[in-house]
Amino acid sequence: QVQLVESGGGLVQAGESLRLSCVASGKIHIINAMAWFRLAPGKERELVAAVTSLNNTKYADSVKGRFTILRDNTKNSVYLLMNNLKPEDTAVYYCAADPYDEVIVGGYEYDYWGQGTRVTVSS
Numbered sequence: 001q002v003q004l005v006e007s008g009g010g011l012v013q014a015g016e017s018l019r020l021s022c023v024a025s026g027k028i029h030i031i032n033a034m035a036w037f038r039l040a041p042g043k044e045r046e047l048v049a050a051v052t053s054l055n056n057t058k059y060a061d062s063v064k065g066r067f068t069i070l071r072d073n074t075k076n077s078v079y080l081l082m083n084n085l086k087p088e089d090t091a092v093y094y095c096a097a098d099p100y101d102e103v104i105v106g107g108y109e110y111d112y113w114g115q116g117t118r119v120t121v122s123s
Contacts, residue, residue, distance in 0.1 A: 022095030
């Protein structure tokens with residue numbers, strides 16, 4: 001099994017930045033794709049950003065140019081750098097991982113999930 005633990009959420013004002021971190025433990029050698037999702041009240045879960053084992057990335061249109069996903073395999077971690085935050089970015093952010101890179105294409109459920117970290121952006 002793989003365990004994922006997120007950190008870094010908080011309350012910020014619009015225009016500010018946050019960095020979310022996700023540390024993986026357990027059978028980390030099986031992980032290829034890693035991603036960040038978010039769930040906002042009254043909305044469906046949304047893929048925010050994903051990265052493959054070869055560092056190919058995918059972003060939601062709503063965060064392109066503002067968010068960056070980075071992975072550090074030496075630390076078994078993936079980060080989400082969030083700049084110019086907007087109130088509509090308010091959500092619980094979840095880290096996810098999967099043994100297959102192909103999962104970032106879409107239409108597949110990631111196998112492993114963290115517990116989430118809350119981000120609140122005030123206007």
